[in-house]
Amino acid sequence: MQYATREVIKTGEGSARAPRERSSPAVSVPVPHPHLQPYPVAMDGYDHLFKLLLIGDAGVGKSSMLLRFTDDTFDDNLQSTIGVDFKERFRTLTSSYYRGAQGIVLVYDVARRDTFENLDLWLQEVEVYSPAGGRDVVKLLVGNKIDKERVVSRREAEDWARSKGMLFVESSAKTKIGIQQVFNEVVQKILENPALLSNTAPRNRGRKLDGKAEKSGGGSGCC
Numbered sequence: 001m002q003y004a005t006r007e008v009i010k011t012g013e014g015s016a017r018a019p020r021e022r023s024s025p026a027v028s029v030p031v032p033h034p035h036l037q038p039y040p041v042a043m044d045g046y047d048h049l050f051k052l053l054l055i056g057d058a059g060v061g062k063s064s065m066l067l068r069f070t071d072d073t074f075d076d077n078l079q080s081t082i083g084v085d086f087k088e089r090f091r092t093l094t095s096s097y098y099r100g101a102q103g104i105v106l107v108y109d110v111a112r113r114d115t116f117e118n119l120d121l122w123l124q125e126v127e128v129y130s131p132a133g134g135r136d137v138v139k140l141l142v143g144n145k146i147d148k149e150r151v152v153s154r155r156e157a158e159d160w161a162r163s164k165g166m167l168f169v170e171s172s173a174k175t176k177i178g179i180q181q182v183f184n185e186v187v188q189k190i191l192e193n194p195a196l197l198s199n200t201a202p203r204n205r206g207r208k209l210d211g212k213a214e215k216s217g218g219g220s221g222c223c
Helices: 062-071 088-098 113-117 119-129 154-163 179-191
Strands: 003-011 036-038 048-055 103-109 138-144 167-170 207-209
Touching: 048 062, 048 119, 048 179, 062 179, 088 119, 103 113, 103 119, 103 179, 113 119, 113 154, 138 154, 138 179, 154 167, 167 179
Parallel strands: 003 048, 048 103, 103 138, 138 167
Antiparallel strands: 003 036, 003 207
């Protein structure tokens, strides 16, 4: 069985580099949201098409995770802009992006405690903007940048994720560790939930996942 992500959308930061030769997002909104960026990839021959969102504070590595996953590239110089998250004027736009998502990935930086402490705010946003308060979507917590010196322990993050009924993975876009696992685990959980598969008929864009285990990477640096 082949399955795919239709749109991987990140919130919380803007990217200084636009995706290479990518088409417009399938989600239509009156004006572009500056902190919600789709990454569709052309493909065909799959059974399901999923919409996944990556959310979290600016600078936690969402852009780097997406580039590693979609293009298998990493850019040390990738810059981010300060987000305008939780602002009233973006409420309508934000709601349109959450609508129809089968999976939501919350990302924090293991080397920045504030990004972990802000997860409660992000989860509140999910509950406000997602249909059924986010109860009907697969949610996964990612501790990114594990190649750096951490200030948030794995145990603490695992306990938080467990208390919220979420999956948990640690990753590094720099070394590739955990990146494939993030998306494979979300997709696997979606496939196990028939209710989430009702609107995943194939279209013409996505990122094919073959379910193969990734190889562990090495090295250090930021991600």
